[in-house]
Amino acid sequence: MNIVYVHGLDSDANSMKGLLLAEYCEKHYPSITVHRPDLNQAPEQVFSYLTSLVTKLSQEAKTVLIGSSLGGYFSTLVSNHTGCSALLLNPSTQPHLTLQRFSDEESLDDTATDDELAKQQVLYTTTGGWAITIADLRWFAKHQLSSITYPNKLAALIKEGDELLDASLSAQFYSEQGARVILQKEGDHRFSDFAEHLPRVMELVQQLAS
Template sequence: MNIIYIHGLDSDANSTKGVLLEKYCQQYHPDISVYRPDLNSAPEQVFEQLVKLVTQLNRDAETVLIGSSLGGYFSTLVSNHTGCAALLLNPSTQPHITLQRFASESSSKASGERKALENEILHITAGGWHITHADLQWFAAHPLGLINYPDKMAVFIKEGDELLNPYLSRDFYRALDARVTLQEGGDHRFSDFDVQLPIVIDTLQRLLQP
């Protein structure tokens, strides 16, 4: 099995959960290879990069995705496109709405009235992604509406998610027949990810069963 870990907004290839996952697999599942690409690029580039990586890895072994937050959004798109299994952690379902906060911040800082340009930088993430109006437009043009392979998708959601509405995500994925587990407490970062790793691997293996 190959696992591609897809990090969230303010993260990178060395995200805490991605590193924990790789170390766990090296110790307990040496037959599993973990890939942690840096995805601090424009969303269309991220999507193309992930589809290409899935296609390449699938030649050697079945490839699955683990996506956190915005990574959950991308995992859904890529799963729909490639048919690979995916486990989502506190997934973002409406980035075209939630990321508008950066456009609002930019407008409030502007002096006088001016038309926002597509390439205007609205926010720079911790990983170095320069978010622009064009990025927000891409998300708006690629909303999540369907899940093409619901039997290959599982979702872990923390009720204590302080950044995204956990019930919005729960209702969205349940309505589309994905396997949703709503966990008590917790936070957006999934701080107990280390103790959930056995469940994570078991879930992925179950998703691959015919």
């Protein structure tokens, strides 16, 4: 089996959850290969890369995505497109709105009709080096999550104490679409107790892959 860990914003291939997952699988599930790509690129590049990777890996063995935060958004898109299974951790469902915290209404209005300027105007640069532009926000707006194509292949693990994203909004969206939602009391956006939940995470991964 393959697992592709899809990190979130301000993270990279060496994210703590990705490393913990890889170490856990190496010790307890040596037959599972964990892929941890660096996805600090424009959203269209991320989507294209993940779609191609999942398509290739799925030809060799069962493949499951584990997506955290913005990675949960991308994992949902890729699942809709390829039919692969995905486990989502505090998934972002409206990045076109939540990422606007790095901009202001004036900057968005100034580039309303200038696509080239929108690609050049950087709103924020992540720790991994992705320079988020207004063009990226427009891409997210054009690729909003409105439905789930394969709800039986998705599960969302959501912390009610998420301080960054609206946990109830994410839970409502995936529940209404028929995906499995597991709410955990308290906690935080980064899933600081992720190591403690790895047995449960792998149980869910195997269920999704079956």
